[in-house]
Amino acid sequence: MTFPPSAPPLSDVQRALVVSAHPDDVDFGAAGTVARWVDEGIEVTYLVVTRGDAGGFDDTPRDQMPLLREAEQRAAAKVVGVEQVEFLDGYADGTLTPSIELRRDITRAIRRYRPDRVLTTSPVRRWERIAGPGHPDHVAVGEAVTCAIYPDARNRFAHPELLRDEGLEPWVVREVWFQGGPDPDHIVDITQTYPRKAAALAAHATQTSHEDVEARMRTIFQAVARRAGLPEGSLAEAFTVLRTA
Numbered sequence: 727m728t729f730p731p732s733a734p735p736l737s738d739v740q741r742a743l744v745v746s747a748h749p750d751d752v753d754f755g756a757a758g759t760v761a762r763w764v765d766e767g768i769e770v771t772y773l774v775v776t777r778g779d780a781g782g783f784d785d786t787p788r789d790q791m792p793l794l795r796e797a798e799q800r801a802a803a804k805v806v807g808v809e810q811v812e813f814l815d816g817y818a819d820g821t822l823t824p825s826i827e828l829r830r831d832i833t834r835a836i837r838r839y840r841p842d843r844v845l846t847t848s849p850v851r852r853w854e855r856i857a858g859p860g861h862p863d864h865v866a867v868g869e870a871v872t873c874a875i876y877p878d879a880r881n882r883f884a885h886p887e888l889l890r891d892e893g894l895e896p897w898v899v900r901e902v903w904f905q906g907g908p909d910p911d912h913i914v915d916i917t918q919t920y921p922r923k924a925a926a927l928a929a930h931a932t933q934t935s936h937e938d939v940e941a942r943m944r945t946i947f948q949a950v951a952r953r954a955g956l957p958e959g960s961l962a963e964a965f966t967v968l969r970t971a
């Protein structure tokens with residue numbers, strides 16, 4: 727099973743919500759594209775499910791890691807131009823499943839921020855490469871987000887406490903973008919915004935300071951651009967884009 731061909735992106739998007747499992751997911755997979763959205767005047771919000779408490783490579787005290795990684799993601803967002811960053815509480819890095827509780831918490835964010843477009847990690851694995859995009863937390867968040875888009879956020883009888891206790895009316899998300907899935911076919915030229923993506927990645931010092939991430943990323947995103955036939959030296963991110971309404 728894989729995705730159908732991408733739909734052409736909507737042209738009238740005012741608000742976008744990015745949902746990721748860990749601090750740094752959006753910056754590795756999508757920050758160059760998000761920076762373009764910000765430049766186009768789209769209001770972008772990040773919702774991060776965990777504080778990445780199982781990440782890192784050095785001997786940072788483990789109780790410091792969530793605090794450091796939250797601060798890193800907030801700094802990275804600022805570089806890209808995203809002002810609003812929200813973290814969920816109660817979810818530990820490495821333990822995510824598309825549970826009804828996670829669907830409810832994502833539904834709450836969708837109803838509060840009312841995005842036209844949602845970007846998240848792919849719920850479909852790339853079987854040729856199990857690491858990275860195939861982290862179980864990424865797959866779980868992609869599935870929970872998809873369930874929150876349909877049916878939960880648009881059905882007033884789903885998670886009834888959201889309407890009853892918090893006054894959150896149903897909301898229809900019209901489009902979803904998946905990063906890290908199999909055969910992504912919607913290419914975004916990020917040559918102009920790449921310096922901001924690189925700075926955002928550098929902000930995740932607990933994750934990226936042990937290697938030359940910038941050089942590795944440049945190679946990856948140049949290859950994406952080359953495969954898409956963009957001019958030599960261009961950089962690109964790739965997604966699957968689907969209509970959800």
Ligand SMILES: [Zn+2]
Nearest residue numbers: 747748751861
């Ligand atoms: Zn991750």
